[in-house]
Amino acid sequence: MDKSKSSRRLRLTSRNDQVGIMKFSSETITGQNPGSNDSTPLSPSSMFTSTELKYIKHSFINAILLCHWDNILGPRLYHLWKIQNVPPPPVGVLRFLTGQILSGEICKELDSNSIDFKFYDMPDKLILVAAFVFSGRLDRDVAIQSVGFVIPNSELNLYLKYHNLLQLCFRRLISKFRILLNKVSRPEDVLNEFSSWLTICLEMLSSLTEAGLPQQPRLSETAFCPHHNLEPDFLYRCITSHLMTFGRSLVVGKLAERVNLVISTLALFNSENERATSRLVDDDKPWAYHHDLCVQGLLKSQHGAITLPIREILCSRYPTTIIDVQNRDVKHSPYCHGHDIKNYQVLRNELLYLHQNNMEEPDMSNSVFQKVQQTSYLISNLIDEISKLSADCGIRVAHVHQFMRLLNRRAFSLINYVETETLKGSISLKGGLKKLRQDLSLTKDGDFRIILATAEKCKPGIYHFLLGDGKLVDFAVPMGEII
Amino acid sequence: MFGEYAQVASYFGQNEAVEGDGNMSYPPSYLLPTFNAANPWSNEHNSKHGTHGDFIIIAEFSEIEGPKPLLTIPSDGGHGFDHNAFSVKIMAVDHQTSTTGFSISEDTQVILTDSGEFEVCAFVHHFALYDHEARGFVRPFCMAYVTKEERKLVNFYEEFSSQFRKVAQFFKYGNRMCFVKDLERHSKDLEYTKGVLIGRFNKPMPEQGCTEEAIYKDLQHIQSSLAEIRDILVILRPLLNDKRLESRFHTLESRAWRESNKKDKLDSLSLQEQWFTERGDQPASKYGSFNDAPDNPLHLFEKIHAYSPKLVEMKKKKKFDRTLRSLHELCSWGAKEGMKKMRLIYEHFKREAMILELEREETSLLDPPTSVLSCGQCITHNFLSGLSLRPADCPALSFPADLLQRWSSIDTLEGSFGSFKSVVSESSLTSAQSNDSFMLASEGFCDDDTLFSQPSDVEKSSPSVVRTDSNLSGSSSMTESDTMPSVYESCSNSPIKTPDKTMNDDITLDNVETSSLEQTSDIPEDNSVITTESEITITTCNSESQNTSESDSKLTDSSVDSIPDRGQMINSSVDSIPDTGQMINGVYIDPPSSDKNILRQYSEPDDTTDTTPSSEGTRLTRKPRGGIYTVGDLLFNLRYDSPGIGVLQVLNKYNNIQHIIYSILTGRLVLVVGQAKHEMEVIKLVTALSLFLPNHRRKHHAVVEWSSKPFRLTDLPRIKIAGVCRTEKRSIESVVKKYCSIIDVDKKVIIAPTYQGTLIHSIISKKKCFKIDADFIAFTHCWFMEIAAKAFIFYHSFCLGSTNIISHHSSVACHKQQYCNSVKGFITKLGIHEGDSPIIEYFAEIIKLLQIDQTSLPIDEGFKVSPVTLSYQSCQMFRC
Structure with missing residues (x-):
């Protein structure tokens, strides 16, 4: 029996691509036709424009997508930023990604100012996608849109290191991008503007490769x-x-x-x-x-x-x-x-x-x-200690690392203390900051600030809780030493 | 989806109204950020979306009902959270990428944040299971770890990713086994049906209304189905190659069989989990039982019932009114294992991101294991962690001549062994040799160092070893003291060629450093000697230490016994070293009883194998942890008997407790004595005080909460804190009393060496500052870390550094004085009060002992030598 025939039933799982889609092969706005070689038939609305970002020496990002949720067609790829000298993934993959990024978002509130983040790891396509989903104006409508960064799978470690930085950079860019979209202007202008911002960002990332610090401190x-x-x-x-x-x-x-x-x-x-x-x-x-x-x-x-x-x-x-x-x-x-x-x-x-x-x-x-006026016993002691250690074999560096562990542990101790004293923030700190600083041996202003900053990284919000407005101390006023 | 239009329209209605007012200077509010101060305890106070902590949810895309949640871990996970809506969100996308035919699709992993409806972040693992009853044979599932802390997902992405892949592997493997079995059965059914149809075809029975054409069509259908199944099996069968998983499932199943044969335990191994949706008595739920019909999908391996094929109804159309199989039926034992694993994942990651980060940070301290310093079961420091002792990393090291000389004993191992042999051969070998043997044992390491070090350019002359073993012959008759009679003086060094690792021609500082390290570590070892005038050093074998009151001869015997082993050890490790002369330039000192002189310095290198790139080092690497926790973990899992529980109460109740803490921190045995009626109090004291116990690992049993047996000197080597029951007849042996500090609960007295430092006062003064033990324990561990930092400097700069170089020409007594002075001077420079100096020295000593311990481990199996230092110190009695 014919093999192809035999597996017909199994194909039920796949989409029927042939139905109701018109083949389209004209030029896109930029004069390119990225989809022309792709086997998937295209409808007129499948067109997308693309731009090439130039003069970026090192990029771990392969391509950047702008897509939106079209009320008739569903997820739609709108614009592609390619990076010079970096081959972008095939168009079929890009379309697939568009669907992935936006499909779960149909219920997202349009009037929310939040920018949601998604991160896909697709081993069979050998890519990662970091995507930001937000609502933005499109023509006369507000739609769910997304900017997605396509990264090769092999760069996972690098991405994870840069994650926080990328979040802050791109969230800022996207906030600005939404403002531009909202202003009635030509989409090309908006995209050009956004392209220039992206270039700055990617240049910065490239510079990290060129002039980054060695992984192991020397x-x-x-x-x-x-x-x-x-x-x-x-x-x-x-x-x-x-x-x-x-x-x-x-x-x-x-x-x-x-x-x-x-x-x-x-x-x-x-x-x-x-x-x-x-x-x-x-x-x-x-x-x-x-x-x-x-x-x-x-x-x-x-x-x-x-x-x-x-x-x-x-x-x-x-x-x-x-x-x-x-x-x-x-x-x-x-x-x-x-x-x-x-x-x-x-x-x-x-x-x-x-x-x-x-x-x-x-x-x-x-x-x-x-x-800077604060004094810190911790730091003066550390510098003194380091001077007593041999400069060889990484002993000094190891000591600094241990010092950072000490800071973390003291921050942890502070957080525990505050949680007990305030019943996890439900009541204000009895005895005030002065008692806290004395109890935790943080009488030096610098020590207290250092530990508090470390604690803030561990438990975001605790700085604000202890020193925020309406709280015990005005942040601008030096607190002075407690004796 | 369609509801969105109304929402959009209403939105624009408002917006235009605003714009109509002419307020063009502001963009719509949704484009501007809002100021949100982070709430550090958002989990506890967020009422809008429930007060749930983290949980895991499993959802599937049902072909009948669409996305739906199946179950959560824990079963009440996500209280107040809309599981249905969330399932729709995460399962809305089809993650299968294949468009043609049957293929195996890889799993997809997604992190998503939702700041609107759910205000959570999730790590979602999508995977597909096969079900021959399902549409397209495929059932999409996903499992999602839901949390409010985004950084947990990102910072631990790799861990999440690999752990969930493992879970999915369990599910998928079990599922494939089931699926293949189902297909095989189905193909048997089809073959059987084909046979029946062919029979009918050959004997048409017009009265049944079956036309030839219809039968022919059916046959064609069957044929194509069979071919299809064959194709799938061709793809799937090669994937069933994980013997380890299969045997695991097999074990589970056979255990289930055994259990099911016990009448009382029916269904105890049912696969049925607690379903998220209440299905109570619905038919689906009974599938999970192992004792169901013999052909139920849970029986992956047992073939007690031969399968009898059934007739397949060809005309039957697919109906969607039947409940599809549950996850457990699809995966059989894979689901059982997967769920188990998932619960572990949940238990691990449900802790706060802060604790996980702290744990990760501090876990790095566990390597290398030979230099881990812990206090109260919590890791404190690792003196060699992150250090690079390879030559290439220390290019800047200069090569001080005095260092080399001091170190010279190390590189000439064999010679020292030779000299040792000569000692052995002497008939006058005394109990003191135990100490010798100790020295040799530790010298065992030094060959490692020598392998790396090539003092080829060191010009040393003849290999003469000058040994001044003054008391070798006569020291035997001390009561409880062993003498360590051999005093070696190093005069010369010889170039050594190490055949194995001689690639390196230059002497690296590194080696020098290492060796010096070894030397230094010796010094603190004798700290008891240093601090007290009278002290005894005993080497015990295999923790069955000799009772010092035993005769000398016994002691001698034992130590002699141990010698051949060590000899072998040394031989084996040193055989590559040419027979050149050598010396040990250390001076072995013996207790005052035997000899007038106190030890100065003897050079027995510590183990540095772990930090050197030797294969030995890697082989020795122990599994981390070993009863040591990180601070976050410790506090997260505080139990009634965790070290330090009750410490605030104890500190507040007892006065003068600093003397006891001082004893603990200097390695002196502490006994808490009380009558049987005070057992609880004694146990409480022991538990509380064990917080201060350095290097206390569970397996070492250094803490005995309550013992009614008399405490003897032989217990000294292993026990550090013990609760002892006082009875009429027995009291503590006077011999033991000399070497321990005592809290007497009955008489309310403390007998201990007087503490004159400041460090312990600084921590005790905090006893009123903290309300609960956990906070105090956390703070105390910071305090330990600070002390350990000082000890680290002492270890590296004093013990291993050049500070303690002592001239070789002065007398032993002179050495001692010099040594004490230099320790005092150094410690004072560190900003440590003189009274606290023993604590710092003891911390450094611990590391040295650990290294010795580690190195001797693989060589003398079952014959571990651990040096014990007992120091007699004058004690005072305090009221407590």
């Missing part, structure tokens, strides 16, 4: 190596502030070597994923500041001048320490709670200005940054 590149010297007091202030600002720092200076020394030193205090999203400076490649890179640098001009990207700094998820290596100056942006409010305002204003076509956003003053 002592020889840090200030803890006896070959380098950095004033202990300056180092002390840098580390204290760096840890108070959640391990986020911007290092500026004239000499790349000195800047990189500080960057490498501070990155010792960051987790592996945070190190992966940190960047050294390079004399030849003046990368701009990018928000939410953990530790990064900027080089001053010949005359020693630099304009701090204040607005961008405030766009970051966490506060940032700004270190001027040349002047030995260490400042930081407002602490967690104050930063959260500023961060919200800046991001919101950015959207408003975009909506109003107001290109000139008001300048922000340097005054948002404060000098």
Whole structure:
């Protein structure tokens, strides 16, 4: 018996592609026809446009999709961004992905401002997809839309390291993109604008490959190596502030070597994923500041001048320490709670200005940054301890790692304490912060901030709970030492 | 879906109204972010979507009902959560990618966040099972881990991914076995029917109304079905190749048979889980029982009933009124195993992301296992973790001559062994040799180091070993002291060639470092000597230590017994080393009783194999954990007998407890003594105090809660804290009393060496600050970590570093004084009070002992040597 005939019954599972679909083979808007070689027949609405993003040296992203839920056709691929020199997946796969990303979203509320995230791992297609689903205006309608990043399966580890950074970057871009969509303008303009933003983002990711920090910290590149010297007091202030600002720092200076020394030193205090999203400076490649890179640098001009990207700094998820290596100056942006409010305002204003076509956003003053005044017993003790250890065999680096474990454990202890004292936040802290700091031996302001910042990473919201507005202490006022 | 139009229309209605007001400066509100301060305890306070913690939900896309939830783990998981709606969301997509014919599709994994309706995140694993009754033979299922903490899913993505793949493998493998069996039966049915039809075809019976044509059609149909089944079997059969899983299922099934034959235990192994939907008495639920009809799908292996084929009704149209098989019927034992695994996954991941992260971070400390320092069953530090002792990593190390000299004893192992043999051969071998043997045992490691180190460029002259074994002959008659009579002085070193690993020509600092490390670790070992003038060092064999009151000869015997082993050990490990001269430049000191001099420094290298790239190191790697928890895990699983429970009560109730804690932290045995009526109190004290016990692993039984047997000196080596019942007749042997600290619950007194430091006061002063034990325990573990950091510096910079280099030309007494001074000086520089110095030294000592322990393990099987240091210290009595 004929084999093909015999398996007819089994084909019931597959879709019948032939029914009701008109074959279409005209040019797409960009003059390309990505689907022409594909076996799947196309309807007129199956067309999509595409753009190529250029001058990106290293990209672990293969392609970027923009798709939406069409009320008649269902999931529809609308635009494809290809990366120069990176072959995009076949169109059939892209269409399949479109369906995957959007199919579960038909019930999503259109008037929600949330941007949902999805991540697909499809081993049989050898790809991963990180997708953001949101509602946005389309023609005169509001529809569910999605931007999806297609990544080869082999880059899973890299993706997981970059996950937090990508979330922050792309959520910001997509918020802006939605504003553009909402303004009545030609779709090409919107896409062009978005393309330029994407390019900036991908360039930043590419720079991480070029000037990222080594996965394993090397002592020889840090200030803890006896070959380098950095004033202990300056180092002390840098580390204290760096840890108070959640391990986020911007290092500026004239000499790349000195800047990189500080960057490498501070990155010792960051987790592996945070190190992966940190960047050294390079004399030849003046990368701009990018928000939410953990530790990064900027080089001053010949005359020693630099304009701090204040607005961008405030766009970051966490506060940032700004270190001027040349002047030995260490400042930081407002602490967690104050930063959260500023961060919200800046991001919101950015959207408003975009909506109003107001290109000139008001300048922000340097005054948002404060000098580091806090003292920390933990850090001074650490620096002292490190000086007593041999510089070989990774002993010093191991000691720093152990120090970070200690911080985590103390943060854990603090969280436990607060949970017991406040019945998991249902009542306010009896005895106040002063008692907490005394009980937990955190009388030094710097120590308390450092542990609190560590705790905030473990348990988001606890900083706000303890030091938020209406709570015990105003964030802007230095709290002073408790004796 | 269609309801959405109305929603959109109403939305735009509002929006246009706003725009009509001329308020163009603001975009629609849905485009602007809102300010949400994170709530650290959102799980506890979010009433909108229920107060559920994490749970796992299994859902399927039913061909009759569409997406529907099947069950949750735990069974009440997601209270207040709309399981139906969520199932629709996660099962809305067809994840099968194949479009032609029968094929095996790979599973898809998805993380999704939902900030609207459900406010949860989920890790969803989609997989397809086969069911010969289902449409297209395929039944899509998914299992989803639902949580509110997105970072848990992302940070532990790889773990989730691999764990759920394993579960799916159980399901799918069981399912394939069932499916293949079903198809085989079905093809038998078809063959049988074909036979019947052919019979009819040959003898047409017009009265039945069967035309030839109809029968012919049916036959064709059967033929095509058979071919189809053959095709599927061709694809599936090669996939059934996992013998391990099959035997696992087989075991389960045979166990089920055995159980089912016991009358009282009917159905005890039913596969039926607690269904999410209440199905009570519906027919479907009875499928899960193992004792159902013999052809039920659960019987994967037993073939007690021969299958009798049935006639297949060809005209029957597919009806969708029948309940399809449940997950358990589809997968048989695979489902049982899969569910079991899934419960484990749930138990593991239901903890907070913070705890999981802490656990991951601290688990890295467990490697290498030979240098793990733990306190109160909680990991505290690992002195060699993350260190690289390979030469290439230490290029900057310089090569100080004095270091090399000090270390020289290590590289010339064989010589030392030779000298050892000479000791053995002497008739005057005394009890002291136990210490010798100890030294040799530990020297066993040093060959490892020597293999790596090539002091080829070291110019050392003749291999003469100068041995000043002053008390070798005469030290035997000490009461409870063993002498360790051999005092070696190293004079020379010789170049060594190590045949195996001689690739490396340069001497690496690393080796030097290592060796020095070994040396240093020795020093703290003798800390008791250092701190107290009178001390005894005993080496016990196989934890059956000699009672010191026994005769010397016995002791000697035992130690002699142990010698050949060690000799072998050394031989085996050293045979590659040429017979060049060598020396041990350490000085063995013996107790004051035997000799006037106290030990200074003897060089027996610790094990560093784990950190060196030797194959030995990898082979020795133990399974991590070993009764040690991470702090999050410890507090998450606090039980009534966890170390530290009741500690606040104890600290508040007893005064002067710092002296006892000091004893614990310096390795001195602590006995809690009380009459039988105080048993509970004693046990409480022991449990509470065990929080402070360094390197306490469960398997070592270092803590005895309550013992009514008399406590003897032989118990000293293994026990660190014990509750002892006081009876009329028995009290603690005076010999034991000398070496332990005592809390007497009856008399309310503490007898212990006086604590004069500050560290312990700092933790005791917190006793009023914490309301519950867990918080205090967490804080105490931070405190341990800080102390351990100091010990780490002491270990690396003092013990292994160059600080403690002592000239070889001075007398032993001089050495001791020098050593004590340098320890004191170093510890003071670390900011540690002099009174706390023994604690730091003991922590470093623990690491050294661990390394010795580890290295001697594979060599003397069943004959483990563990050195015991008893230190006599003058005690005081305090009221408590």
